[in-house]
Every structure is written in C-alpha cells, then in structure tokens.
Amino acid sequence: MEIQADRENKPLLVERRDNIAIVTINRKSHKNAVSLAMWHELAALATELSGDREIRVIVLRGAGDDFCAGADIGEFDNVRRDAATARIYEAANSAAFAAFRNAPIPVVAAIRGICFGGGFGLAAACDLRIATPDALFSVPAAKLGLAYPHDAMADIVHASGPQMAKYLAFSGARIDAQAALAAGFLLEIVETAKFEARVAMLAEEIAANAPLSNRASKAAIRAVLSGDAADAMRAKTLGDETFDSADYAEGRAAFTARRKPVFAGR
Template sequence: METEPLLLSTSDGVATVVINRPARKNAVTQAMWVDLAARANILSADPDVRVIVLRGMGDDFSAGADIGEFDTLRGDATSARAYEATNSAAFAALRNCTVPVIAAIRGICFGGGFGLAAACDLRIATADAQFAVPAARLGLAYPQDAMGDIVWAAGPQMARYLTYTAGRIDARAALSAGFLLEIVEAERFDARIGEIARTIAENAPLSVRASRAAIRAALSHDAEEAALAQAAGDATFLSDDYAEGRAAFAARRTPMFKGR
C-alpha cells in the first residue's frame, strides 16, 4: 500500500487533493475517508485556498470504498453504521466547503468514488470515464445524505437507474444527465482542469463563496441556508474587493482580489 494514500498540493489559491492508490484503482480505506474529511475541512477554513481539485492518481478517479476491508470493518450492522459515518463525513466535508470543489475524473468513478464526485460542485471527465453505484450488487444501502448529492448532481431518474440496476454508464450518458459539466480529450484534460481552477481562484473569493451559498440555498429550500446566503451576499458590498473590482473595471485593468 502507498505510504501516502492522500496527496495534497497548493499553488496560487488552488489546492489539489489526490487519491493515491492506483494499484487498487484508488479504492478508499476507512482511514482515508477520515483523512479526506479532515483535509477538506482544513482547506475550507484556509483563507488562502480559493478552489479545491479532487482527483485520482493514474488512470482512475476512484473505485469507491475498499471492499477488502468489508469483512473486518463492515461485517455487521454496528460496524457497518460506523463505517458509513466516515463515508458521510467525507461527503459532507466536500459538500459543505466554503470554496468550490472540482472533481477531475478519469476512468473508473464507482460507488463511494461516485459519491465523492457528486458532492463536488463541478465534475469534468475524460471520454473513457465510467460511472456506477453498485450498492445493490453488494447488498448494502447508500447513505441517505450522500444519495441527496447524487439526486442533485445526476437527477432523480438517473439516480434511480444507477442504484436500482447497479449498471454502468459512460461519460456521454453522465453528461446528458447533467452529472458532468464537460467531457475533455485526454491530452487536454489537465490543462482544462487547471484553466477552470485558475479562473475561479482569480475571481473575487467573497463573491464566489456567496454564489456557492446562494446556489446551495436554492437547491435545499432551507430557510437557515437562505439567510446565510443573504448575509454572504450582503458582505460582498462592504468588502475591499468590491471597491477593487469597480476600480479595476474603470481603469480597464485586471483586478487583484484579496478576499476581504
């Protein structure tokens, strides 16, 4: 097993988290679920981080939870519930990030890997990507909160198909369902991910965070989240970045946003 199953790098406001178990198609162990949740929470609170990219090492995004652990760590109802809690915490950490999260998907994106991608804001894939939620083949249930991510990301019809049949879909079907933003040629994939991430990172962080909060509130129809989104939006008008944006527009120069 790789000594560092999760890799982290940051550059110019872009944090990249890599699931680093290519020999196991980036299957996620219980320890990795815990680590992923912790890292996402830390990055979300870091004022220097403006966007997160989640990807897998090598040719695959992630095969999901490591089935090799199921007999020992998920072998009965009690341990299965405890294991599921670590899944849910990782999904929630991505879902609740204050900054946008991009899933960069190559190859296999199955089960818990699909759940991680569904919890992200944007999903971009290569044409060879394959998607599945095989819980029905394993006799287990998918976490309810994570199912909400799948319904939002892929739509209720596709969520039903994937979970009822445990069937696979290709990148084109995922794009048609709205799960993917784009399908990108393999040779342009890294450049395109970098382009989108840099564009987000260069924009006004408070504006991006306010938009993210407003979109979340619109999807959830939750009054508390709507209030938080309104407050985030109001805060932009009091910010130095709002003044910088106006000044840069008037001077026809590139704005330099500070996130305050």
C-alpha cells in the same frame, strides 16, 4: 496540473499551487479505492483546506488513470459487516462527503477512468465535475446487497437528477462519460491529451475571481437546493458582506479602468 503522485507512498496527497489546493487519492494498486482510515483523512483534509482563507478552490482527483473505485470492499468483513458496524463506517464516509459538499469554496472533481460507488459519491459532493472520454460511472449498491447513506444519495440526485439516480442505484449499471454528461452529472468532457491543462485552466479561472463572491454564490445555491431557512440566512449574510468588501471596490475600479481586477479576498 500533472502530479507525480505515484512516487509517493501516502494514500492521500495535497499540493498547493498559489490559491489552488489539489487533493489526490493515491492508491493506484487498488484503483484509488478508499479505506476507512482514508475516509477519516479525506474529511479532515477538506475541512482543513476549507478553513484556509488563502485557498480559493479545491481540485479532487485520483492518481494515475482512475478517479476512484469507491470504498475498499476488501475490508468490509471487518469494518462494514453488519448494521452496527455499517453505521460507524457510514458516519466516516458521510463526513467525507459532507466536508467537500459543505466546503465554502468551489470544489472541482477531475475524473479519469473509473468513478464507482464511494468515488461517485465523492464526485457528486463536488461542485463541478469534468472527465475524460474514457470515464466510467456506477453506483453498485444493489450488486453488493447494501444501501447508501441518504446524504450520499441526496448528492447523487442533485448531481444527476432523480431518474438517473434511480437507474444507477436500481440497476448497478455502468454508464459512460457521454451518458453522464447528458444527465447533467458532468460539466464537460475533455479529450485526454488536453485534460490536465483544462483542469488547471478551470481552477485558475475560479481562483482569479473574487473569493467572497464565490463563497456567497455557493451558499446561495446550497440554500436553493436545501430549502432551509438557516442556509438562506447564511447566503444573505455572505452576500451582504461582498458589498462592504475591498474586493467590490476593486471590481468597480477595474471595470472603470478597463483592467483585470486583482482580488484579495477581503
């Protein structure tokens, strides 16, 4: 799943491969740091892809050797200089986190190298995270003298556990891939030479399954985490829809015939 993203000038790239959408943060010169304009674009991209019924899984990655260094601190003097501007700025990056978190389809973060700050937040908003052995993780808010939005912190707590979230936030320390795996933040660590193939295999495995089932499962897990009655009702509705779907009939028929099912998403 190698993308020649560095040959493009756009800071964000989208590639579609059958039912898989690959979003690449493409600012290698800034270790894929995200500008304010890019936060807006990330939110719009994730929302657009989520509304495309042909897309069954999203892969989020960084160009080159790093996932994302976080927000572009170089523009903070203008766009995040005080509480008033910070509220506007944080509305933008919170919208990006929410767009990936609330995508009805599975989202996979493919992490190489640096995954700091807002990049860590983006990864935490994804459903699954895999990384290369050289990946590094940090939440450096305390070293910058700022605070993260509570919704971003909620993702970090859900993804890494409350104690690790507190350690990362209080210390600003960097942890390696093994520590992130032990905390539950990572699903797995894959050696660099096999990483792209593993990302592709995981995305294809998800995309081959019944998309209505995956949507229902993601909604159910969200309802468990949120404890919200509206989320629980939505999960129930989506679950009920699977039993009336052509894909459910296809799944049963394929099981009986001992063949691989072909799901249409309806």
